[in-house]
Amino acid sequence: MMLSAPGRSALLVMDAQQGIVERLPRGAGARRGLGQLARAAGLARAAGLPVIYVVIAFRGRHPEIGRHNKLLSSAKSREFLLESDPATAVHQRVAPHAGDIIVTKRRVDSFFGSDLDILLRAQQIDALLLTGFTTSGVVLSTFLSAVDRDFHVTVLADCCADSDPQLHELLVTRLFPQRACVQTVAEWSAALRPAAAGQ
Numbered sequence: 001m002m003l004s005a006p007g008r009s010a011l012l013v014m015d016a017q018q019g020i021v022e023r024l025p026r027g028a029g030a031r032r033g034l035g036q037l038a039r040a041a042g043l044a045r046a047a048g049l050p051v052i053y054v055v056i057a058f059r060g061r062h063p064e065i066g067r068h069n070k071l072l073s074s075a076k077s078r079e080f081l082l083e084s085d086p087a088t089a090v091h092q093r094v095a096p097h098a099g100d101i102i103v104t105k106r107r108v109d110s111f112f113g114s115d116l117d118i119l120l121r122a123q124q125i126d127a128l129l130l131t132g133f134t135t136s137g138v139v140l141s142t143f144l145s146a147v148d149r150d151f152h153v154t155v156l157a158d159c160c161a162d163s164d165p166q167l168h169e170l171l172v173t174r175l176f177p178q179r180a181c182v183q184t185v186a187e188w189s190a191a192l193r194p195a196a197a198g199q
Contacts, residue, residue, distance in 0.1 A: 007124070007125075007126045007127055007152070008123070008124055008125045008126060008127065009049050009125065009127040009128070009129060009152075010044075010049060010050040010051070010052055010120065010123070010125045010127070010128060010129070011040060011041060011044040011049055011050070011051045011052065011129045011131065012052050012054060012110065012128055012129065012130050012131065012132070012142070013037060013041060013051065013052070013053045013054070013090075013094060013131055013132065014053075014054040014110055014130065014131065014132030014133075014138045014139065014142060015054065015055065015056055015132050015133050015134070015137070015138040016034070016037060016053070016090055016091050016094050016131070016132060016133055017055055017056070017081075017087070017088055017089060017090055017091060017133075018086070018087045018088070018089050018090070018091050018092075019080065019081065019085070019087030019088060020056075020081075020133050020134075021034065021091050021133055022087070023163075024133065024134070024161055024162075024163055025163055027165060028161045028162060028163055028164075028165060028168075029161040029162075029165065029168070030133060030161040032158065032161075033131075033133065033158065033159055033160060033161040034091060034093045034094055035093070036156070036158045036159045036184075036185045037093075037094050037131050037156075037159040038093055038094050039185055040129070040131060040156055040159050040185045040188070040189075041094060041097075043185070043188075043189050043192060044129070045097065047192055049129075050100075050101060050123060050125065051096070051097070051100045051101070052100070052101045052102075052103060052116070052119070053090055053096050053100060053101065053102045053103065054102075054103045054104075054105055054110040054114070054116065054132075054138070054142075055088065055090060055102060055103070055104055055105070056081055056088075056104075056105050056106070056107075056108070056138075057081055057082070057083045057088050057104050057105075057106075058075070058076075058081055058082055058083065058106065059082070059083060060082060060083075060084065062075065062076040062079075062082075064106040071108065072107070072108075083104075090102075101119060103115065103116045103119065107141075108137055108138055108141040109138075109141040109142055109144075109145050110138060110141070110142040110145070111142065111145045111146070111149070112145070117149065120151075125151075126150075126151055126152060127151060127152040127153075127154070128146050128151045128152070128153050128154070129154050129155075129156055129188070130142060130143055130146070130153060130154070130155045130156065130160075131155075131156050131159035131160060132159070132160060133160065133161050133162075134160075134161065134162040134163060134168075135160040135161065135162040135167070135168040135171050135172065136162050136164065136167050136168070136171060137162075139155065139160050139171075140171060140175075143155060143176060143179075143180065147179050147180060152180075152181075153179070153180035153181065154180065154181040154182070154183055154188065155172060155176050155180065155181070155182045155183075156183060156184065156185055156188060157172040157176075157182050157183070157184060158184045158185055159185060160172070
């Protein structure tokens, strides 16, 4: 499927938070994902692309989480991802730099209930590079939402990880390519250099 060329792009670093990354099992690829994500963020900054961090965080006692929300109710029962908890901070290996933007959300999807869409439209961004933890959580939810909003979407597959490596593989090789682009950081950076040289 041919996709139109992207315009102004931004890198989204989603749920790359200390507590979330630490909960992923050893074989999930989180360590490699963090390394590749740090590389992607450096490349984006060098190319003048906005780097936007999306974090999930809740007020004390999780008033935002309803009793029917099966996924997030586990966070509520464990007092997890509270705004006051140091584990909710972005992982130090991919910590934001001065000038990066941080968006706080209350749901899995980065757009739902946040001001992300306003920020992107205000900066005339119509192309998104998605990264994050987990592939079947924030990446999938935000991917579907971004595609429905008509963004040009690219998933940087080696900047994502999931507690289920088989599910990660299924998403990046089967589902995501049906609706958007999937690249590694190496593939994206190779395409980025000629584009930057032409500006």
